[in-house]
Amino acid sequence: MDFVPLLQATGILVALLVLSKIWMSKTGTQAPEPKGAWPIIGHLHLLAGQTPLFRTLAAMADRHGPIFTIRLGFHRAIVVSSKETITECFTVNDRAFMSRPQTAALKYMGYNGAFSAFGPSDDYWREIRKLTTQDLLSNRHLESLKHVRALDVDLSIKELYLFCIKNECKVKVSEWFRQVTMNLMLRVIAGKRYSFGDNEGDKEARQFARTMDEFMYLAGVSECSDVIPGIEWLDLQGNVKAMKRNGKEMDYFMSMWLEEHVQSRKEGKVKKDERDFMDVLLSCFPEDGDGLVFGHKSQDIIKGTALVHSNSLPSLKSIFFFFASHL
Structure with a gap:
């Protein structure tokens, strides 16, 4: 009987993952994503090796193009490697890229968000x-x-x-x-x-x-x-x-x-x-x-x-x- 709540929670989690996958497939064109993402941690294990980070991302860009996405835990990040795309990100779409997520550093060293340099765009x-x-x-x-x-x-x-x-x-x-x-x-x-x-x-x-x-x-x-x-x-x-x-x-x-x-x-x-x-x-x-x-x-x-x-x-x-x- 003790396993019933666990099974229920697992079933709900699987259902949410399936629904999110279906929803993302219907939201239009998505930037390509490298294979090898693990549950929970995403692509973090691919970025934590001996190879310098910039070389790892450059190799991914060679395979997936100048713009692609990676999963950092529960967050999705966009990696851009072309000058033209970067210019577009910080000119035409600058408002979409100026915000930052809440972090532990901002919480404990930045007066819980009053330190505006690393805060969200609100x-x-x-x-x-x-x-x-x-x-x-x-x-x-x-x-x-x-x-x-x-x-x-x-x-x-x-x-x-x-x-x-x-x-x-x-x-x-x-x-x-x-x-x-x-x-x-x-x-x-x-x-x-x-x-x-x-x-x-x-x-x-x-x-x-x-x-x-x-x-x-x-x-x-x-x-x-x-x-x-x-x-x-x-x-x-x-x-x-x-x-x-x-x-x-x-x-x-x-x-x-x-x-x-x-x-x-x-x-x-x-x-x-x-x-x-x-x-x-x-x-x-x-x-x-x-x-x-x-x-x-x-x-x-x-x-x-x-x-x-x-x-x-x-x-x-x-x-x-x-x-x-x-x-």
Whole structure:
């Protein structure tokens, strides 16, 4: 008798699979799909071998043409390999390709979707995009912060000079550029600047740098539960645990900076020509954080949006030319 529910569930599952197959065959022309897909995992086993992924996909394209589909667990993905088709995807059909599915990284490190960079293309994403282009990254606002960036460059060069005359050891230029880059971005986003000396500020700066490095790595990790729903609790690779830990560590910094901005606004210390991204975001959303905006707390939206731009650190090449223009 214990097998009756199992048999019923199996029968229902088989019926659903058959019906879905029939429905897909009647929905018009479908892109070709390589053979060898397994139940549940799809084509994942074909992509996990020793052969580099791009070679595996190129071999499939040789057999199935410039556009075909593969199954990544429960999700169907389109693989495009021709320039003409790619152009059509991102011009004529760009709205159909701009959305992204919910992932474990977005859930645990992106304030459950408030981190708009990796979120789905919905009303919230469009509103944040409009806010970013019209306020945060507008020419007027960036121009108002130009002197802040210039002062930070001057201060960084002076610090480097003082370090060189006080110490006979060599300076690792790549590490110094990394520190300057991080400070430039944090000054624009949160009005923060870290000193990389032997003090408490140095410890906090290095902790944030490590947290950011781990965030960037985990954001690109493919978690099994992203393609096979319902197995997140297994956490076979430990990625979910790492994402939860990193999310808490990053939220520590974002919450601390947000509280500093709220306190500065209450004390009237915010200068109009020196407003950073968090100041602008606080003027757009209620400070109490109790109300929901598109299903998210306003504080989570502010922290998530600031985090998006914290990950937009400029390259060493761009920062080099920025320095050259101020020398």
